[in-house]
Every structure is written in C-alpha cells, then in structure tokens.
Amino acid sequence: MSDAANMDGFSCPLPILEHDTVQLAHGAGGSLSADLIDKMIVPRFSNTVLDALEDQAVLTLPAGRVAFSTDTFVVSPLFFPGGDIGDLAINGTVNDVAMSGAEVIALSVGLVLEEGLPMADLHRVLCSMEAAAKKAGVKIVTGDTKVVGKGQGDGIYINTSGIGVVPEGLNLTASALQPGDRIILSGTLADHGMAVMTVREGLSFQSAVESDSAPLNGLVKAVLEACPNVRTFRDPTRGGAATTLNEFAQSSKVGIKLDETVIPVRPDVRGACEILGIDPLYVANEGKLICAVPAGEADAVLAAMQAHEFGADAVVIGEVVAEHPGIVAMRGALGAERIVDRPVGLQLPRIC
C-alpha cells in the first residue's frame, strides 16, 4: 500500500551527507549523530513537537483514557512488494492503538541501524514512514537512533510506540464476545505474509502478491460510527486470523464457528500458500481487522466497512456459539468441520 516505496528521488531527495553508508559514529551522540538526525530524520517528520528536539515530547491530549502500544519491526527483506519496513512500522502501531477504538495521536520511532547500511536505503525507509504517517494522520513526535556494528543487526530494525485517546464510555475487549455475535473480517487474508515469503523464496507469479500494509484507524472510526456496540477489534498480524480467533474464543470463553467457503483469499496468494504448504489462516496480515459484533448490527458494520477503501472485501466469516468454549471450529466446502488450533512452533519468522 506504500506509494513511498516507489517514491522517486525528485519528490524526496537524498540529503548530502559526509558518508554514503551508516557509520558507528552516527549512533554515538556526537556531531555525526546530530548531522544524521538534522538532515535525514527531522525534515521527514517535521512538526512543532518533534522540532523542539527535547528528550521527550509534551502533548496536549483531548479528554479520555489513553491507549498505548509498542511494536518492533524486524521484517526481512526490508523492501517487499506493496511496502517496506518503514510503512509497516507506522501502520502496525497505528493499527494496534486503533483496535482499542482510540483516535491515534502520536508515534515514537526508535531506529536500530546496522553499520554499513546504505544511506539511500535508510532514506527510502524514512520517506516511506513519512508518507505512511501522513496517510494515517498521525504525527511522529519523538525518536531515538542507535547504530550497531556490522553483523549485529540486519540493516534496520524499527520500534514504534503509539498513543491514542479512547472515547469516553468505549470499552472494547476480547473477553466481551457473546453467543450469537457475528465475526466480520475486513478483507482478504494472508497478503502481507505471502508477499514477504514469495520474495524470500524467490517465487514469482504472473500477478504480483502484494502486502496489504495499511492504516486501519479510519476504518475503525467508520465502523464505530455505524455500530457503537462492537465487542472488539483486533488486527490479525503475527500468527494470523487463527491466532486472533483463538484469543477471542479463549478470552470470552465461547466457541467460534467459521465458514471456510466465504473466507476471502486472493487467487495468487492462495497459489503461493499451496506451493509453500502454508495455511492462509496462520499468515500475518498488516491491513486487515477482525471484529465481533452483535448479530443485529452485522449488516450496518458490513456496509460501513464496504464503503471504506480498506474494507471493500469485508465479509461475515462466522459466528460465536455457546458450544465448545475456547475452541475455533471451521466448516469446509464439503461440510466437514475441523478445529482451527493456535499455531505451534515456527510459523513465519521476521514477517513484521
């Protein structure tokens, strides 16, 4: 989803620096550190809070409880079809904060750079972060940059932490599901994970498999306006939809029944999953959400999602039942039911 990954040099020119790769001294707090921050980072994220360059940002927030979340991104490779580590780091934390129903206000960015990283790669990632933050409507207000030696990192790791404000009276939780609730998925599964995997495995397809990396704060807002009684939202990232749904079932002590025939997966993604022997239910998504809503409000939620750019393929994929509490079951095309377990062991490392 990142236009920034394709941003050309003209719209986002590489600043002139003394070195064309990252040096250990860029992380040591001296003049090279200052140079990197002043020329590469501050111009990308400029706003009055960040520009003060104090050791902390001070924000005046609207009334309400504060949602706070953190995520470190170690995806390999740094650049993949549909995005890169930069927009992923912005969208990932925007989404984690947004799933509480909060208005996302501000992010922090902590960079760990490996010595020798080409400045051009860093610049491309920073431009991508800038574009993603703009699209999500959030400000980057504080940051930190460290450099580790060659062979002690892998290009760039990025931590983002985010804060948002939860509207008064809204208490979304994975433990609130009730029998009869509908489970709604905002779009196709497994795009992000398979985009990364196909690059890693050197697979190519006639139509490219692309990451779904996208900010979901606008979609959450649209759904809450249509249906303030949503039980909970969650974005099925690491561990995929299977993990999210198991968390729902276990937290709420209810069963969940899925209908396999309606779960949307793009044909090229399905093909990649088949080649690699991977179940799309367990693959990370970075621009999808799953929510549980009272049955009577499912149509309103679906309509609100389908009207939004990131919810066009939204669908009811199942319902909450009183039977088999803690268990997610799925009925396939031939009518047989199977249990959808939590994933065991190594799924896909370094996917986000």
Next chain:
Amino acid sequence: MSDAANMDGFSCPLPILEHDTVQLAHGAGGSLSADLIDKMIVPRFSNTVLDALEDQAVLTLPAGRVAFSTDTFVVSPLFFPGGDIGDLAINGTVNDVAMSGAEVIALSVGLVLEEGLPMADLHRVLCSMEAAAKKAGVKIVTGDTKVVGKGQGDGIYINTSGIGVVPEGLNLTASALQPGDRIILSGTLADHGMAVMTVREGLSFQSAVESDSAPLNGLVKAVLEACPNVRTFRDPTRGGAATTLNEFAQSSKVGIKLDETVIPVRPDVRGACEILGIDPLYVANEGKLICAVPAGEADAVLAAMQAHEFGADAVVIGEVVAEHPGIVAMRGALGAERIVDRPVGLQLPRIC
C-alpha cells in the same frame, strides 16, 4: 545501581521452559511465543493492564499534558558493574520522561532477542527490569517480543517508551536559560560510560568503576518542590555533559561558563579516563541530571538534591552568561579558559 543484576535464583527462579536458549519460533507468534510471554515475561511485570494481554494498554491518566519518550538500548556487554541492559532500559526512559517534570506513569517494552540467547540471561535481564521498574514506581503496561537469527543481533536489544503527566503550568525547556542562572550537576560524571568501557577493554581497578544507572524521577520531583522555577532538566547520557551543555547554550542563545575544579569525577573513573584518553565531560551518565535554575534559587535546589539518595554529590558547576552565545567555556585549575565543544565523530558506541 541494580540489585537485580545480583538477584539470586531463589528470589527470582528461572521458569521451566522447553528450550534453554531462545529459538526463532519464540518470536513467530505461535505457541512457543505464548509460552515465553506467559512464563517469562508476564509474571515479572504483572499488573492489571498488562495482564489483559490486549494489543494495547488503556490507561486512565490524571489531568495534564502527556510527556512521551522512546529509547532503544543496545549496550555491549549486556552485564556490567553496577547494572545491566535491563535496569538501564527502565531508568533511561524513566529519566527522559522525568526531565520534562512529568510524573512517569507507564512504560512499554519491545524486546529484540537473538536466536541462541541463553534463557538464563534473558531471565536475569527481565528480573533486573522488574526491580528497576519497582524502584522507579512505574508500571510496564504493554510489550512486544521479536526474535532475529543468530548473527543478526547481539543477545538482546530493548526499546522502552514511556508516558508521564506534566503538572499544569510547568513548561521546562532547554531554550529558557537566562544570563545569571546557575548550572547544577546532581553528582559525579562519567561513571556509566567508564563502567562499560573498562569491562570492554578488560581493565581492572582496585576499586570497581560502577555504572550510576538510577531512576531520577524522584529527584526531579524533590527539586521542583523546592524550586518550581527551574528552567530545564536534562540527563547527560550519550555525548555526556558537554553535549547537554552545548544544547542548552545553543537552544537558549546564551553562553555557559564552567569551573573545571568543582566538577566531581570519582578518582577511579578519572584514572580509567586517563588510561583510555577519554574526557569525562563527553562520557555517558545514566543516573545524573543537569539543571539550570535562577541564581536566587540555587541554594534551595542544591539542598533538595543533596538530601536525595541520587543527588548527594550535587554541586553548582557554572553559570549562564550573556557573552559568547551558543558557546560553553570552562576555566581550569590554572585559570586558563577553553571551549567545550560538541563531541565530533566516534565517542563511545553502544554505551546505552
């Protein structure tokens, strides 16, 4: 300062896990990830917000503006005299938030673990974080754990982000210094950086050089109670006191005159600096602050600091002048003045 680093097995027993080193699968979002989080991490930091294990923490904050800061810790080695990466990661962000005058409320923790890291080392670091958070009086409310392959990290990297609440009406900034203000340092310089360096360089001294890693939120509070007109606080970490003072002088467009003869440095630290050819003014501290205060309030601030466990050696080290704006000058024992520049190039990498 960390008792946790010396914590014995009895007070903080290592949980029984399937593997005695970190596996890639511990970071992949499946059952091994859940096992690591449930057995190693949640019991250390347990509180009602964290225990909910939602993707974000939701906090009810007292009224006031919110201070927000982030820092990633990549110190090498992980364990050093006087502390380890765990207490450093807690104290570092507590201090960055506290320097705004905020009451520090909550931290996030993002771990990047290297495949093969002994679980015993991870456990020791987590116990140290637990003890440091308790000492600082802050809660860890949200977190994330990633695993990277062998040779793509260096044991553990830790990002902590923190939020606090700034009392109404308090606006500390490095741009508020006025000629006549006094510059006060809360204690000895260069302890942390030299503790790490002496371990790295294999030096040993008769009396150990120990890190000063400590939470300064209590000290800030005590000073503000004694003198609400403090101009600004900052903790001189990477780049040392020289960098902090240059930031003060440049932000406020004033000069700063220091008296070299009163700047406290422990004899063993001074010895280590001499052997390694390092100026203590440029070495990182992790439990010290520098503040600028109106001349008439310097005595009250000094008294408040000296009464606090982390400010016993506090001293006025200089004053703010109208001459040479943006420049820090220091008068030595023989009366000669020299300019204290920002550090150039490689100081001490991976010191925090």
